[in-house]
Amino acid sequence: MPTAYCPSCGRTWPKAPGKPCPVDGTPLQSIGPIEQLISGKLLIDKGTASLAGRKLARGGGDDPYSKAIEFLNERGLRSGDFVKIAGAKAKHKGRIVFLVQKADITEKNEAGKSVAKRQARRVGGSGRKENR
Numbered sequence: 001m002p003t004a005y006c007p008s009c010g011r012t013w014p015k016a017p018g019k020p021c022p023v024d025g026t027p028l029q030s031i032g033p034i035e036q037l038i039s040g041k042l043l044i045d046k047g048t049a050s051l052a053g054r055k056l057a058r059g060g061g062d063d064p065y066s067k068a069i070e071f072l073n074e075r076g077l078r079s080g081d082f083v084k085i086a087g088a089k090a091k092h093k094g095r096i097v098f099l100v101q102k103a104d105i106t107e108k109n110e111a112g113k114s115v116a117k118r119q120a121r122r123v124g125g126s127g128r129k130e131n132r
């Protein structure tokens, strides 16, 4: 999905460049390369998540930083986990941020392993066959 930002209010939106901003009607601008993959240690501190020195954000809301944290938490990702994130560079209120589109824990980290195992066990579920 294309992502664009509004030069007037500084918000990012999951819309094509050129469409009007839902808030103020300013034509949205392109944010450049659409998808990139970054990985590293996730840091969540003072209401901002960051990875590899980039601030993480999610578009379409009033607070893109807390939206991003919500998104990461829903996936079981916590501060200190090693993760990989797919997304795009964007501008929010004059700052360069990274718009999160997908996030996953990476294999090689101790904290992450337990998360991955927990999920694998849940998915594995009951392999029992019914008895007759």
Ligand SMILES: [Zn+2]
Pocket (backbone or CB within 6 Å): 006, 007, 008, 009, 010, 011, 021, 022, 023, 024, 025, 026
């Ligand atoms: Zn706007």
